[in-house]
Amino acid sequence: MQISYHSEEETMALMEANTNLLARTGKVEQMSQVLSKTVKTTKTKLAETEDWNRRNNKVVHGLSERKENANALQYIMTQPPLWFPTLKDAPPEIMRAHRIGSHRSQPTKPRVMIFMCLRYIDRARILKAARGSPLVIEGKEARFTADYSIATRVRQKSCHLVMEKARQAGYQAFLFYLATIKVSEGHEHRFFQDLVKLKQFLESGE
Template sequence: AHMRTERSSDTLDPAQPSIDIFNDFLPLYQLFTVTIERAAGCARGMAESSKKFETGLTVKTRGMSDMEAIAEAVLEKQRGYLEARFGKLQQVAEDTEAKLGVIQADLLSLNESVGCVNVELDKIRANVESNRGKLANQETVLEMMQRKLADLEDRSRRCNVHVIGLPAGSEGNNAVQFLTKSLPKWFPTLSNMEGEIMRAHRVYSDDRKNSRGPPTLIFNTLRYTTRQLILRAAKKSPLVVDGRPVRFSPDYSGHTVKRRQAFTQAMNMARKKGVEFFLLYPATLKVKAAGKTEIFQSADDAEEFISSLPTPRTPPAAEIDDSDPGPSSVAAE
């Protein structure tokens, strides 16, 4: 449009029409020529790039083939190695499975054995429980039989008297004659003892070196009533011979003596506190305190009770009942 405007403004020369046309199309020709050259250059570049790509692709394809061959070789070696290892592992697994089978069989056998043992243990437990009850019953029966035997032995000794603290040798060669003459002198209430003393002798312990005081003199009376008269007279009038106290006590069995000795501590506590007490046959402590009377079969209970009592100013005399058992005590047993 610019060119047309310029041409319309000038005066047209009819003699130069071809030159003007050439001048008009020259820039277009030059532009077309440059475009063609550029296109040719691009085509050549693309051709060269295509050749390079084909060459690289060929090289890469050859490289991939080589890598595939190497990978196949490596995989083959690995396959052989792993197959050998897997074979060994399979053999080990088979051996282990066989051993586990043996162990499982042993465990089943052991389980059966344990079941049998449990059954036997249940039987043993039942027998033990049954025997425990029987044992407790037998212990009760044994204790009762011991007390009955002790009672029978005590009754067989009911006419015996112990003389404790009498100087050794005082009786001379004839203890029966000595006691027959001495008892009326010691206790005037015993006027006539002729024929009442049946036997008399000293009782020696196994350990004479460590024994305290002279050996005990024991004698047997003809009648139980005579023994009781002697014990009561000795209790009312304590005897002293050669400046030493002499005590008279009944003769009991070893079982009864042990039961009575268990109350020694309780009786000593009662004496210190001035509490009146009585040791009844066979082994029962009777305590009088604060206007009440308490009876104890257990030494521990007696000690606990006496320890809780206050100490009076004037202690009363204590008493020990040394009488033999009567029908009521037998019924109590």
């Protein structure tokens, strides 16, 4: 069995090559981190742009389909002042409306309706009225929500569980755009964008 020995020059050359390789690897890792951050920032900006384009939209859940006679726009244009008396003096102007999904002859539950207001202020007025006086039609409550991008909805959905834990702990919890959670106790208010930090806060019992 032969044992190979390296000369001092060869050993130094190998060490230098290893150092250069580690340096190049470090640069690649740094570039990867920069690219990852850039991709994340780009995705966030795209979601915010899509949310902005949808800012005048409103989504209605649980609204019966039996009264609109396949004409969602005509139906929704006349209903808000009847649902919410505060809108009678200045009815919101609605430009488009449609149901999401294909029509079913015997649906187990009504399809979601989405409509677009002419102005953002009209959308805000409808939401405010719905919060102040929940809408019940044929014994079922219809809910109004904002029309956000899929990315934003996914982020907000991830907040619901920890918000429920905050409420169980005696706090009031509110979700603000984009995915900021406001936790209140009396006159003290805290805002969290990091779910891990909110969980740590709840576990600490401060």
